[in-house]
Amino acid sequence: xxxxxxxxxxxxxxxxxxxxxxxxxxxxxxxxxxxxxxxxxxxxxxxxxxxxxxxxxxxxxxxxxxxxxxxxxxxxxxxxxxxxxxxxxxxxxxxxxxxxxxxxxxxxxxxxxxxxxxxxxxxxxxxxxxxxxxxxxxxxxxxxxxxxxxxxxxxxxxxxxxxxxxxxxxxxxxxxxxxxxxxxxxxxxxxxxxxxxxxxxxxxxxxxxxxxxxxxxxxxxxxxxxxxxxxxxxxxxxxxxxxxxxxx
Amino acid sequence: xxxxxxxxxxxxxxxxxxxxxxxxxxxxxxxxxxxxxxxxxxxxxxxxxxxxxxxxxxxxxxxxxxxxxxxxxxxxxxxxxxxxxxxxxxxxxxxxxxxxxxxxxxxxxxxxxxxxxxxxxxxxxxxxxxxxxxxxxxxxxxxxxxxxxxxxxxxxxxxxxxxxxxxxxxxxxxxxxxxxxxxxxxxxxxxxxxxxxxxxxxxxxxxxxxxxxxxxxxxxxxxxxxxxxxxxxxxxxxxxxxxxxxxxxxxxxxxxxxxxxxxxxxxxxxxxxxxxxxxxxxxxxxxxxxxxxxxxxxxxxxxxxxxxxxxxxxxxxxxxxxxxxxxxxxxxxxxxxxxxxxxxxxxxxxxxxxxxxxx
Numbered sequence: 001x002x003x004x005x006x007x008x009x010x011x012x013x014x015x016x017x018x019x020x021x022x023x024x025x026x027x028x029x030x031x032x033x034x035x036x037x038x039x040x041x042x043x044x045x046x047x048x049x050x051x052x053x054x055x056x057x058x059x060x061x062x063x064x065x066x067x068x069x070x071x072x073x074x075x076x077x078x079x080x081x082x083x084x085x086x087x088x089x090x091x092x093x094x095x096x097x098x099x100x101x102x103x104x105x106x107x108x109x110x111x112x113x114x115x116x117x118x119x120x121x122x123x124x125x126x127x128x129x130x131x132x133x134x135x136x137x138x139x140x141x142x143x144x145x146x147x148x149x150x151x152x153x154x155x156x157x158x159x160x161x162x163x164x165x166x167x168x169x170x171x172x173x174x175x176x177x178x179x180x181x182x183x184x185x186x187x188x189x190x191x192x193x194x195x196x197x198x199x200x201x202x203x204x205x206x207x208x209x210x211x212x213x214x215x216x217x218x219x220x221x222x223x224x225x226x227x228x229x230x231x232x233x234x235x236x237x238x239x240x241x242x243x244x245x246x247x248x
Numbered sequence: 249x250x251x252x253x254x255x256x257x258x259x260x261x262x263x264x265x266x267x268x269x270x271x272x273x274x275x276x277x278x279x280x281x282x283x284x285x286x287x288x289x290x291x292x293x294x295x296x297x298x299x300x301x302x303x304x305x306x307x308x309x310x311x312x313x314x315x316x317x318x319x320x321x322x323x324x325x326x327x328x329x330x331x332x333x334x335x336x337x338x339x340x341x342x343x344x345x346x347x348x349x350x351x352x353x354x355x356x357x358x359x360x361x362x363x364x365x366x367x368x369x370x371x372x373x374x375x376x377x378x379x380x381x382x383x384x385x386x387x388x389x390x391x392x393x394x395x396x397x398x399x400x401x402x403x404x405x406x407x408x409x410x411x412x413x414x415x416x417x418x419x420x421x422x423x424x425x426x427x428x429x430x431x432x433x434x435x436x437x438x439x440x441x442x443x444x445x446x447x448x449x450x451x452x453x454x455x456x457x458x459x460x461x462x463x464x465x466x467x468x469x470x471x472x473x474x475x476x477x478x479x480x481x482x483x484x485x486x487x488x489x490x491x492x493x494x495x496x497x498x499x500x501x502x503x504x505x506x507x508x509x510x511x512x513x514x515x516x517x518x519x520x521x522x523x524x525x526x527x528x529x530x531x532x533x534x535x536x537x538x539x540x541x542x543x544x545x546x547x548x549x550x551x552x553x554x555x556x557x558x559x560x561x562x563x564x565x566x567x568x569x570x571x572x573x574x575x576x577x578x579x580x581x582x583x584x585x586x587x588x589x590x591x592x593x594x595x596x597x598x599x600x601x602x603x604x605x606x607x
Contacts, residue, residue, distance in 0.1 A: 045446050055464075057462055061458070062450070063460075064460050065460075071309040075312050077299070077313060078273065078312060078314035079313040079314065082271060103305070110302075
């Protein structure tokens with residue numbers, strides 16, 4: 001019988017630790033498949049900082065760096081400057097990228113750092129057990145916003161793709177979601193595009209991926225997907241926010 | 249070889265390049281800004297990389313990234329900036345990444361002053377970041393000594409797989425002295441010598457050789473095994489890497505202890521007091537971690553030694569190690585100021601005379 005599908009060898013055989021219904025597994029696979037299809041022959045390094053994906057070094061089958069909370073873009077900068085011919089990607093959550101690591105991500109974009117960032121936005125701190133993130137929606141209940149996020153008290157959710165698109169030397173910024181098959185396919189295309197731009201020596205690229213956290217949202221995996229569609233996508237519209245390489 | 253008159257910060261930067269450093273990540277802060285300035289011009293000349301980070305936090309994490317590829321990497325800062333680097337230093341220590349960090353110390357705490365100080369001794373040798381770690385820590389007393397230490401600093405960092413810290417007071421960076429600059433070392437990353445570094449592993453290669461630069465061990469038994477490895481390295485360094493200088497201690501009645509440029513002031517005092525017939529000597533740790541406890545104990549343990557005077561530009565930080573070394577065997581006195589006030593020879597002489605009156 002013909003083989004129609006195989007697990008990419010850019011993922012190890014280690015079983016994911018992610019909760020049932022969490023989208024990290026899908027996004028890991030998309031990243032690994034995109035890397036695999038580019039035939040990089042070992043010239044790839046990933047950086048995963050603190051957050052649910054901190055153990056990504058166990059899953060991505062390439063040289064991997066674990067980084068301090070928020071610092072992955074700085075670590076990736078050091079790697080890329082030392083090994084300019086290597087594809088360097090960061091894999092960061094929203095607590096990491098949109099809060100403690102804002103300086104590092106903004107300045108990686110500002111320098112036009114030739115790295116690719118996969119930004120997984122699930123509107124909550126997952127690893128520490130469901131606290132309010134800068135991306136948490138207005139009214140969303142978390143363990144540190146028990147009455148729902150109050151804009152008057154702690155501001156409105158931050159929109160990182162829009163923000164980084166405004167940085168002069170960012171090159172390609174797209175927001176995707178993995179809530180259905182069509183969007184999963186789009187997400188993989190975006191990730192691959194970001195990697196291809198890096199291989200062409202273009203500047204900073206980021207793919208934001210809206211993702212569910214059923215455990216900390218207190219929803220079933222199916223309900224979580226619906227919640228993402230009804231609440232996150234309207235506030236965080238999908239689409240290309242910047243593409244300097246787009247043919248006019 | 250001819251001597252060249254050089255400013256300390258520039259000489260140290262040039263020595264780092266001669267020792268094979270090709271990556272510098274930093275951020276401006278007085279009194280060490282001449283180091284990034286020098287590096288920004290010099291690194292491109294040798295095919296290296298100077299990059300100005302957005303903060304000291306980012307700079308040390310860039311060091312973490314580049315060091316993880318096996319490159320020789322250096323960063324510099326001054327006290328408040330080095331405080332910001334502590335997170336990354338702890339991660340470098342945990343992930344066993346060799347690198348060199350320069351602290352050109354200024355007054356503290358907080359914003360303190362921009363004048364030279366020795367106020368970061370605790371931070372340097374007692375662990376400024378979280379967790380059980382140490383760094384090989386050198387306190388040069390002259391520009392030439394800083395150059396000489398730099399020439400082996402990367403070798404030591406790589407041998408022990410740990411960060412190396414220079415605790416240089418601002419005077420070392422800001423003064424000029426005639427120096428002899430060593431020849432350039434040719435350094436290339438050798439994956440055989442650095443099997444832990446990210447040098448291009450691919451699926452199908454030996455899984456054990458995949459680079460995982462990491463300080464996280466969520467299983468406590470695994471963390472314990474990892475820290476055992478770190479501690480074994482520290483034990484080895486304690487055995488091999490103590491460095492100190494004694495000056496006229498053989499017949500001394502009073503032994504001065506001091507590090508960095510303060511030791512040079514103390515050395516002058518030794519000669520001045522001896523001209524007056526008072527037998528004073530100096531014990532100067534060159535490496536302040538690992539601290540030369542036994543050599544100091546042996547020096548002070550000589551029957552003729554009646555007292556010890558520790559002199560620092562802080563409120564008595566190395567003093568704690570001096571007391572640990574001497575362990576009550578002889579009285580230990582202290583003279584020092586925080587606030588970047590360097591002691592004069594006259595002040596130290598007067599303190600010695602005061603101690604001598606008590607004999």
